[in-house]
Amino acid sequence: MKPTEAQKLSLQTYLHDTLSYRETYEEIYDHILSAMEFQPEGVSFEDAINNIIRNDFGGAKNLVKIETESKNAMVKEGLNKFLRFVTQYFKLPLLLYTVLATVQTYYFLSKINPGAIAIEAILVLLTMLVPCAIHLLRLYNTGYLLSTTRKSARDKMFDNLAAGPIRLLLLLNVWIANTSTFNEWFGSHPYIITMVLLVCTVYDLALYQLYTDEFKTVTEHKRV
Amino acid sequence: MNANPLLKGSLQTIILKLLEDNSQMYGYEITxxxxxxxxxxxxxxxxxxxxxxxxxxxxxxxxxxxxxxxNRVRKYYRLTDAGGKEVTSKLSEAQAFIDQLQTLLNLKPATK
Known part of the structure; x- marks a missing residue:
């Protein structure tokens, strides 16, 4: 059975109304259309859809349950990937670069004190501007590459990851404000600043890798 | 999946084995x-x-x-390196289970 364009549109509308995330929508839509090809010609379009949803997904109500389970799995997979991207900077061969960059940063901070304003500016860049830029790039590419503005199951996870480093910046500033003056503190704690810069840089790099990883599959399908 | 709980518990093994044999598959193709x-x-x-x-x-x-x-997006699944190792482990588990079950069932001769 080959559905007409109007029938496909009505199926799309139904699935858009039932499902929240584009990932589950795409997978279930493809499954239903693939199954439609094997439905007998005599069956009406509505009956064919109902048969597939009932037999393959356990009914319309189960679609939402499947979507929730899929979302949880996608979030878990995303977080695992992020953790893998972070830890790779502490394993060979990237560990060599991490150590080299850390030693250089420490040397620079301890020999040439760039001052509180310069360090604060670098911290703002690493904890706010870079994560925000990656977040905005992800939103832009969702619309540009996927031609959709529908929600992704990974949106919330990405929002939380992008907003994470800002908390570190706030905590650090509150701590410094309560212990000493900014100029004095930044001048006398090069090792702590080095560690903070290291953590923030690795975090941003891992976030960028997570973002590119999500669109890697899209590039693959754009090529086909 | 059909109601047999033994089969329900083996679904992951079945999927992994199919993907080992077919390299990449999409959802409907697996069913x-x-x-x-x-x-x-x-x-x-x-x-x-x-x-x-x-x-x-x-x-x-x-x-x-x-x-x-x-004109529609199709999502394909394939095994990762860890998945490849998991297939071997799951198949050994399944084989051990079948062997144990066979041993247990053979203890009791069938009664008519």
Whole structure:
């Protein structure tokens, strides 16, 4: 059975109304259309859809349950990937670069004190501007590459990851404000600043890798 | 999936084995392949397939990529390196279970 364009549109509308995330929508839509090809010609379009949803997904109500389970799995997979991207900077061969960059940063901070304003500016860049830029790039590419503005199951996870480093910046500033003056503190704690810069840089790099990883599959399908 | 709880518990093993044999498959293709191999006696239903696929993906045993087919996005699944090792482990587990079951059942002769 080959559905007409109007029938496909009505199926799309139904699935858009039932499902929240584009990932589950795409997978279930493809499954239903693939199954439609094997439905007998005599069956009406509505009956064919109902048969597939009932037999393959356990009914319309189960679609939402499947979507929730899929979302949880996608979030878990995303977080695992992020953790893998972070830890790779502490394993060979990237560990060599991490150590080299850390030693250089420490040397620079301890020999040439760039001052509180310069360090604060670098911290703002690493904890706010870079994560925000990656977040905005992800939103832009969702619309540009996927031609959709529908929600992704990974949106919330990405929002939380992008907003994470800002908390570190706030905590650090509150701590410094309560212990000493900014100029004095930044001048006398090069090792702590080095560690903070290291953590923030690795975090941003891992976030960028997570973002590119999500669109890697899209590039693959754009090529086909 | 059909009501047999033994088969329900083996769904992940079945998926991993199919992907080991076929390198990459999409959801509907997996349901059809299971039906074909079992000659219709095992039918993946009640939304058991997708949660199982997504769980395997979340655990790092499967990875996905997409292709546009007939103007729609099709999501394919394939084994990761960890997934390849998991197939061997799951198959050994399944084989050990079958052997144990056979030993246990053979203790009691069938009564008529």
């Amino acid at each position: 059809q392949r299971v039906k074909e191999v079992s000659e219709g006696s095992i039918v993946l239903t009640e939304g058991a397939l997708y949660p199982a696929l997504h769980k395997l993906e979340a655990d790092g045993f499967l990875e996905t990529f997409t292709q546009v087919v007939d």
